Amino acid sequence: MPDTLHRALRHHQQGQLDEAARLYHAVLAAQPGHLEALHLLGVVAHQKGDHARAVELIGRAVAIGPQAKGVTVGQPVGVGWGAASCMHCHQCLSGDQNLCAQNVPTIVGHKGGFADRLRVQWPWAIPLPEGLNKADAGPLLCGGTTVFGPLLVFGVKPTDRVGVVGIGGLGHLALKFAKAWGCEVTGFASTDAKADEARSFGAHHVVNRERKATFVISRARSISCL
Numbered sequence: 001m002p003d004t005l006h007r008a009l010r011h012h013q014q015g016q017l018d019e020a021a022r023l024y025h026a027v028l029a030a031q032p033g034h035l036e037a038l039h040l041l042g043v044v045a046h047q048k049g050d051h052a053r054a055v056e057l058i059g060r061a062v063a064i065g066p067q068a069k070g071v072t073v074g075q076p077v078g079v080g081w082g083a084a085s086c087m088h089c090h091q092c093l094s095g096d097q098n099l100c101a102q103n104v105p106t107i108v109g110h111k112g113g114f115a116d117r118l119r120v121q122w123p124w125a126i127p128l129p130e131g132l133n134k135a136d137a138g139p140l141l142c143g144g145t146t147v148f149g150p151l152l153v154f155g156v157k158p159t160d161r162v163g164v165v166g167i168g169g170l171g172h173l174a175l176k177f178a179k180a181w182g183c184e185v186t187g188f189a190s191t192d193a194k195a196d197e198a199r200s201f202g203a204h205h206v207v208n209r210e211r212k213a214t215f216v217i218s219r220a221r222s223i224s225c226l
Protein backbone atom coordinates (compact mmCIF):
# COMPACT_ATOMS: atom_id res chain seq x y z
CA MET A 1 0.00 0.00 0.00
CA PRO A 2 2.89 2.48 0.53
CA ASP A 3 3.60 2.00 -3.21
CA THR A 4 0.09 3.13 -4.10
CA LEU A 5 0.45 6.15 -1.86
CA HIS A 6 3.80 7.03 -3.43
CA ARG A 7 2.34 6.71 -6.93
CA ALA A 8 -0.57 8.91 -5.87
CA LEU A 9 1.85 11.50 -4.53
CA ARG A 10 3.80 11.49 -7.80
CA HIS A 11 0.64 12.09 -9.83
CA HIS A 12 -0.44 14.73 -7.35
CA GLN A 13 2.89 16.58 -7.65
CA GLN A 14 2.56 16.47 -11.44
CA GLY A 15 -0.88 18.03 -11.26
CA GLN A 16 -2.72 14.88 -12.36
CA LEU A 17 -5.43 15.35 -9.78
CA ASP A 18 -7.98 12.80 -11.02
CA GLU A 19 -5.42 9.99 -11.09
CA ALA A 20 -4.05 11.05 -7.71
CA ALA A 21 -7.57 11.03 -6.26
CA ARG A 22 -8.23 7.58 -7.74
CA LEU A 23 -5.12 6.21 -6.06
CA TYR A 24 -5.87 7.90 -2.73
CA HIS A 25 -9.28 6.21 -2.88
CA ALA A 26 -7.50 2.90 -3.53
CA VAL A 27 -5.42 3.44 -0.40
CA LEU A 28 -8.59 4.16 1.56
CA ALA A 29 -10.31 1.08 0.16
CA ALA A 30 -7.49 -1.03 1.61
CA GLN A 31 -7.09 0.98 4.79
CA PRO A 32 -10.28 2.89 5.69
CA GLY A 33 -9.48 6.02 7.65
CA HIS A 34 -5.86 6.26 6.39
CA LEU A 35 -5.19 9.78 7.63
CA GLU A 36 -2.57 10.83 5.09
CA ALA A 37 -4.71 9.67 2.16
CA LEU A 38 -7.73 11.44 3.63
CA HIS A 39 -5.81 14.63 4.13
CA LEU A 40 -4.39 14.54 0.60
CA LEU A 41 -7.82 13.84 -0.86
CA GLY A 42 -8.94 17.00 0.89
CA VAL A 43 -6.07 18.87 -0.76
CA VAL A 44 -7.08 17.48 -4.17
CA ALA A 45 -10.69 18.46 -3.56
CA HIS A 46 -9.59 21.97 -2.65
CA GLN A 47 -7.35 22.22 -5.73
CA LYS A 48 -10.26 21.12 -7.91
CA GLY A 49 -12.47 23.79 -6.35
CA ASP A 50 -14.75 21.18 -4.78
CA HIS A 51 -14.77 22.89 -1.40
CA ALA A 52 -17.66 20.99 0.14
CA ARG A 53 -15.89 17.61 0.17
CA ALA A 54 -13.66 16.96 3.13
CA VAL A 55 -13.77 15.12 6.43
CA GLU A 56 -17.18 16.72 6.92
CA LEU A 57 -19.48 17.39 4.02
CA ILE A 58 -22.46 19.13 2.55
CA GLY A 59 -24.81 17.35 0.20
CA ARG A 60 -28.44 16.43 -0.36
CA ALA A 61 -30.52 13.72 1.25
CA VAL A 62 -31.19 11.15 -1.48
CA ALA A 63 -33.17 8.68 0.62
CA ILE A 64 -34.60 8.56 4.14
CA GLY A 65 -35.65 5.69 6.37
CA PRO A 66 -39.26 5.20 7.49
CA GLN A 67 -38.52 6.44 11.03
CA ALA A 68 -36.42 9.43 10.02
CA LYS A 69 -37.67 12.86 11.08
CA GLY A 70 -36.62 16.39 10.30
CA VAL A 71 -35.08 15.57 6.93
CA THR A 72 -36.77 15.27 3.55
CA VAL A 73 -35.49 13.79 0.31
CA GLY A 74 -33.70 16.41 -1.76
CA GLN A 75 -33.02 18.67 1.18
CA PRO A 76 -29.52 20.17 1.53
CA VAL A 77 -27.86 18.76 4.65
CA GLY A 78 -24.52 19.02 6.36
CA VAL A 79 -22.78 16.24 8.28
CA GLY A 80 -20.06 17.01 10.77
CA TRP A 81 -17.56 14.83 12.60
CA GLY A 82 -20.23 12.43 13.87
CA ALA A 83 -22.67 10.34 11.82
CA ALA A 84 -24.54 8.39 14.52
CA SER A 85 -24.80 7.74 18.26
CA CYS A 86 -26.84 5.54 20.61
CA MET A 87 -29.53 8.21 21.31
CA HIS A 88 -30.32 6.91 24.78
CA CYS A 89 -27.25 7.40 27.00
CA HIS A 90 -26.82 10.37 29.36
CA GLN A 91 -24.59 12.20 26.85
CA CYS A 92 -27.04 11.71 24.00
CA LEU A 93 -30.00 12.87 26.08
CA SER A 94 -28.26 15.93 27.49
CA GLY A 95 -27.01 17.50 24.28
CA ASP A 96 -23.52 16.03 24.39
CA GLN A 97 -24.14 13.31 21.83
CA ASN A 98 -20.69 13.97 20.38
CA LEU A 99 -19.34 12.40 23.59
CA CYS A 100 -21.47 9.24 23.31
CA ALA A 101 -19.35 6.11 23.81
CA GLN A 102 -21.02 4.63 20.75
CA ASN A 103 -20.53 7.71 18.58
CA VAL A 104 -19.84 6.74 14.96
CA PRO A 105 -17.35 9.11 13.31
CA THR A 106 -18.05 10.32 9.80
CA ILE A 107 -14.47 9.80 8.66
CA VAL A 108 -12.39 7.70 11.06
CA GLY A 109 -12.63 4.16 9.75
CA HIS A 110 -14.95 5.41 6.99
CA LYS A 111 -14.65 7.57 3.88
CA GLY A 112 -16.50 10.61 5.19
CA GLY A 113 -17.10 13.31 2.63
CA PHE A 114 -15.12 11.42 0.01
CA ALA A 115 -17.70 8.67 -0.26
CA ASP A 116 -20.23 8.81 -3.10
CA ARG A 117 -23.03 8.11 -0.59
CA LEU A 118 -23.06 8.44 3.15
CA ARG A 119 -25.45 6.75 5.57
CA VAL A 120 -26.21 8.93 8.56
CA GLN A 121 -28.56 8.66 11.52
CA TRP A 122 -31.15 11.36 10.83
CA PRO A 123 -30.41 13.66 13.82
CA TRP A 124 -26.83 13.92 12.58
CA ALA A 125 -27.89 15.21 9.14
CA ILE A 126 -28.24 18.93 9.76
CA PRO A 127 -30.80 20.60 7.46
CA LEU A 128 -29.36 23.63 5.71
CA PRO A 129 -31.12 26.53 4.00
CA GLU A 130 -31.48 26.16 0.24
CA GLY A 131 -28.98 28.32 -1.60
CA LEU A 132 -26.46 28.47 1.23
CA ASN A 133 -22.95 28.79 -0.17
CA LYS A 134 -21.32 25.38 0.38
CA ALA A 135 -17.82 26.76 0.61
CA ASP A 136 -18.93 29.15 3.36
CA ALA A 137 -20.99 26.60 5.25
CA GLY A 138 -18.53 23.67 5.08
CA PRO A 139 -16.01 24.99 7.62
CA LEU A 140 -18.82 25.61 10.13
CA LEU A 141 -19.33 21.86 10.48
CA CYS A 142 -15.88 21.33 11.96
CA GLY A 143 -13.84 24.40 12.88
CA GLY A 144 -17.01 26.44 13.35
CA THR A 145 -18.65 24.15 15.84
CA THR A 146 -15.34 23.62 17.64
CA VAL A 147 -15.09 27.29 18.54
CA PHE A 148 -18.84 27.94 18.84
CA GLY A 149 -19.19 25.21 21.49
CA PRO A 150 -17.10 26.99 24.15
CA LEU A 151 -19.16 30.17 23.76
CA LEU A 152 -22.21 28.13 24.81
CA VAL A 153 -20.51 25.87 27.38
CA PHE A 154 -18.93 28.78 29.23
CA GLY A 155 -22.00 31.00 28.90
CA VAL A 156 -20.16 33.84 27.18
CA LYS A 157 -22.34 36.96 27.25
CA PRO A 158 -22.41 39.85 24.76
CA THR A 159 -20.93 42.04 27.51
CA ASP A 160 -17.88 39.79 27.89
CA ARG A 161 -14.44 40.65 26.59
CA VAL A 162 -13.16 37.75 24.56
CA GLY A 163 -9.59 37.03 23.50
CA VAL A 164 -8.82 34.77 20.56
CA VAL A 165 -5.31 33.34 20.30
CA GLY A 166 -4.36 32.27 16.79
CA ILE A 167 -6.03 33.84 13.78
CA GLY A 168 -6.19 30.82 11.53
CA GLY A 169 -8.68 28.19 10.46
CA LEU A 170 -10.50 28.15 13.78
CA GLY A 171 -9.50 31.44 15.34
CA HIS A 172 -10.97 33.57 12.61
CA LEU A 173 -14.34 31.88 13.11
CA ALA A 174 -14.13 32.33 16.90
CA LEU A 175 -13.37 35.99 16.36
CA LYS A 176 -16.33 36.47 14.02
CA PHE A 177 -18.74 34.61 16.34
CA ALA A 178 -17.68 36.63 19.38
CA LYS A 179 -17.89 39.89 17.45
CA ALA A 180 -21.34 39.02 16.08
CA TRP A 181 -22.48 38.11 19.61
CA GLY A 182 -21.57 41.63 20.72
CA CYS A 183 -18.40 40.89 22.67
CA GLU A 184 -15.38 43.15 22.81
CA VAL A 185 -12.83 41.04 20.97
CA THR A 186 -9.05 40.99 21.14
CA GLY A 187 -7.18 39.00 18.52
CA PHE A 188 -3.72 37.65 19.35
CA ALA A 189 -1.81 37.28 16.12
CA SER A 190 1.66 35.98 15.33
CA THR A 191 2.47 38.05 12.24
CA ASP A 192 1.62 41.39 10.66
CA ALA A 193 -0.49 39.63 8.02
CA LYS A 194 -2.51 37.79 10.68
CA ALA A 195 -2.93 41.02 12.61
CA ASP A 196 -4.39 42.65 9.50
CA GLU A 197 -6.69 39.65 9.04
CA ALA A 198 -7.87 39.90 12.65
CA ARG A 199 -8.77 43.54 12.09
CA SER A 200 -10.56 42.70 8.85
CA PHE A 201 -12.61 40.09 10.75
CA GLY A 202 -13.73 42.79 13.16
CA ALA A 203 -11.36 42.52 16.15
CA HIS A 204 -11.60 45.60 18.39
CA HIS A 205 -8.01 45.14 19.57
CA VAL A 206 -5.13 43.25 18.05
CA VAL A 207 -1.93 42.20 19.77
CA ASN A 208 0.77 41.26 17.32
CA ARG A 209 3.57 39.04 18.63
CA GLU A 210 5.90 40.42 16.00
CA ARG A 211 5.42 43.92 17.40
CA LYS A 212 4.98 43.30 21.07
CA ALA A 213 7.19 40.94 23.07
CA THR A 214 4.81 40.97 26.04
CA PHE A 215 2.06 39.60 23.80
CA VAL A 216 -0.66 38.09 26.02
CA ILE A 217 0.44 39.90 29.19
CA SER A 218 -0.16 43.21 27.45
CA ARG A 219 -3.90 42.51 27.67
CA ALA A 220 -3.82 41.20 31.24
CA ARG A 221 -7.00 41.81 33.25
CA SER A 222 -8.76 43.11 30.16
CA ILE A 223 -10.18 39.78 28.98
CA SER A 224 -12.89 37.67 30.61
CA CYS A 225 -12.67 34.69 28.29
CA LEU A 226 -9.61 33.54 26.33
Ligand SMILES: [Zn+2]
Nearest residue numbers: 086089092100
Ligand atom coordinates in the same frame (compact mmCIF):
# COMPACT_ATOMS: atom_id res chain seq x y z
ZN1 LIG B 1 -25.27 7.80 23.37
